[in-house]
Amino acid sequence: MTDNSRASGRGAGGARTLPLLSGTRKGLALLRTSDTGLLLLALIIGAGAGLGAIAFRWLIQTFTLILSGHDDYSGLGNVANPHVPWLGKWFVLLAPVVAGLLYGPLVYFFAREARGHGVPEVMYAVARKGGRIAPQVAAVKALASALCIGGGGSVGREGPIVQIGSALGSTLGRVVKVTEPRMKVLVACGAAGGIAATFNAPLAGVFFAMELILANFAAQSFGMVVLSSVTASVIGRAALGNEPFLILPEFTVDHLSQYLFFALLGVLAGGVGVVFTKVLYWIEDACDWAWRGPEWLRPAVGGLLLGVVLLLLPQMYGVGYPVLGNGIAGNYATGFLIVLLIGKVVATSLTIGIGGSGGVFAPSLFIGAVLGAAYGQGLNDVVPGLAGSVGAYGLIGMGAVFAGASRAPITAVVIMFELTGEYSIILPLMVAIVLATGVSHIMSGDTIYTLKLRRRGVDLSAPPHAEAMMGAPVSQIMEPTDATIGEHETLASAVAALSVSRHGQLPVLNDDGFYLGVITTRTVTEALASGDRDDDRVENWIDNTASVNADETIESVLVRLEDAQGPLPVMDPGLGVVVGWLSHQQLLTSVYLPRGSNPPGE
Structure with missing residues (x-):
């Protein structure tokens, strides 16, 4: 082949390449600017969040099985780990230490945003950083939270999955180079998809993202978040089944007088939600004051203290859904329910304080469930003919404590409705949640999410310039x-x-x-x-x-x-x-x- 022919070949190849590059640029521009492009990105993020939720739940189950020897240790009592039977019940002293040795360096060296309960970091990224979240956060948060929960950390999985889904949305937005307003919508799509797939609750995912992450209900944003949530939920149900993550008792209101009891529970739950918030950060401050070593080693050393709590109260191991279910079903005495309430507040606060990674949504549901159950059993002892079922108070307590801690009443109502599928829950639930939110406003200027940011000098209610x-x-x-x-x-x-x-x-x-x-x-x-x-x-x-x-x-x-x-x-x-x-x-x-x-x- 002559030089002229080779030059001609390069020219022909270049001519073929130019339309391809031009088409790619046009496609990316369409994704960046058009409503159709935003819709497609929301679908992709929903699918990614759904798959991420499946992988995250699998990681939690795997690490729980490895570190405790059981699918869920919390409801079993002080039993031994079959992998190390010679340790007997004492293995719980070491499980958080081993987990901390693994996730402590992982978080410290690769993504420090993955420490803690995750939602405040996403709120800050949307409000102050244009929705930009480091891409490695998704992987680090998934591994760190799964190790923490599997090793006995008394935290939930909603905070991690919100951060994982949000990081996926932010990463895709940066690849496509969308504008800042669209980037925020994509982050909210990831958060909604994660919640929807993890808890089989698509409506709760939508309202969680709109009420807490975006803090507005713009029509276009709402539509995209719904689309992402539905997509993630469909994928989650295909892999995990169509069963709710909690099997709860039927809800009934037997007498109108019970509305007064529910209202009083709402007031009490609002105060408990605020106390939970205060104790959480008080214990975190105490851990900060006490620790003088390298941060990457803190979860392992602090894990020994968490192990002591688990040895005394094994029901605090991991998320604790079986214990929550038993509490609502009336399987525990009133005194023990109060012990579980105090234990969960302390165990969750300690897990976060030592540098653990996990959410506070599930712990607030747990605290609300045992509070409501104890309250209901107390009423049945005093006015047995009027009080009604203990489970009803447990369900109301779940939503009310979460509302008191997070001050997200819409999300609280919706998620409890999705968990029960009972329309009869709506009226008493709304009464209790509104009162809990009002009490929370009176007692504290911040929520369990915003207080973490305010302690860093960040006020999300103020304009960024201010x-x-x-x-x-x-x-x-x-x-x-x-x-x-x-x-x-x-x-x-x-x-x-x-x-x-x-x-x-x-x-x-x-x-x-x-x-x-x-x-x-x-x-x-x-x-x-x-x-x-x-x-x-x-x-x-x-x-x-x-x-x-x-x-x-x-x-x-x-x-x-x-x-x-x-x-x-x-x-x-x-x-x-x-x-x-x-x-x-x-x-x-x-x-x-x-x-x-x-x-x-x-």
Whole structure:
């Protein structure tokens, strides 16, 4: 072949390649920008989340079987692990240690976002990072959470599957290079698909993603999330069956008076949900304070303490659905139900505190179930003819405690309806959940998810720009002083100066130029109206207004500004002189409006 013919061949090959590349680019552009493309991405993510949920559940079962010797150890009592029968019941001291030795380094070296219960990290990624989640999070979270739960960690699987599905959605969005709003929708699609496939609850997956992850119910987002949830649920049912993850008793309301009992349970459950949240982070703080070694070793060393809890109360091993079911069925005495409640709060908090990986959704259901069952059994002892079945109170307690902890009432109602399939549950459930949510609002400004972020200085309720500005110095947003006045000048001079002042007040300086206070238009008006000419000097009418330093952070001066009637003078901390004003209007304009935007109405 001649050089010309080879060149011609390359040209022909290039000509064939160009349409292929052009078609690929057009296809990616269609996925990025069109509604059809978004629909297709939602389907793909739903399928991926469904398959991920199947793999995750298999990992949990496998590691539980390896580390405990049983499919689910929680309902068996202090039995031995058949793999190491010579250890007897004492193997539970070592199971969390072995699991921690495996997942501790995995999380620390490859994806530190995988530590903890997962949902706050997804909420933060959507609210502050445009939905971007590192692609390795899915694999690391699946392995770490499965090892943690299989080794006795008293946590749930919903947090991990939300993070796994969300990471899949984010990764696909980054590959296709979608815009930020679409990326957030894809992350929510992954979260919904994970919940739907794991719990066989497609509606709960949708509302969990919309209420907690996206925090809005936009029509297009809702449609895509529903599509992803349905796809994942179909795949999950094909592989795992169509049975609910919990077999619950039938629900009945025998007397109208029981609505009062359910309402009181809702109030109690709301308080328990808040207490669970507080204890969770209190124990995490205690673990942070006590641990001085390398972080990757913390789960293994802390696992020994968790093992002691499991030795005393083996019902806390893993998620504990069999124990939850027995509690609702009335198989435990009231006193033991209270022990299980306290044990679950402590075991879950300790699992998270030592660096474990797992969710808090299932533990909140567990706590609610045993609380409701204990409450129902107590009522049956007091008013046996009116109380009704213990199982009814257990079911209501499940939804109410979750609502009190997460403040997601819609999700709580929907998931309990899906678990039972009973329409009769709706009215009493709504009563209890609304009251639990209200009690939670009164007792705490944060939920079990948002408190983790607030402790890091992240307030999801504030605009991102405002959050970033809170740590900025006052000097960054202060207004310069327009004029000052000396303490020995007359009120007539003050009137002339105040007439051109922007804020109706002026800083008063002594003969050396140091700040003494302010004089206001109102004060001068009152002085002149009194007709007293013996004290017509400014020094006699100074208001001792609080001041702020230019190097203080905006967040640290908010209380003083809130209490002030007008703007606060800003001082140079080194020179002791006034250098500016900090006003309410300037704060709102600078902090809550991003740079380059106009205030409302302009």
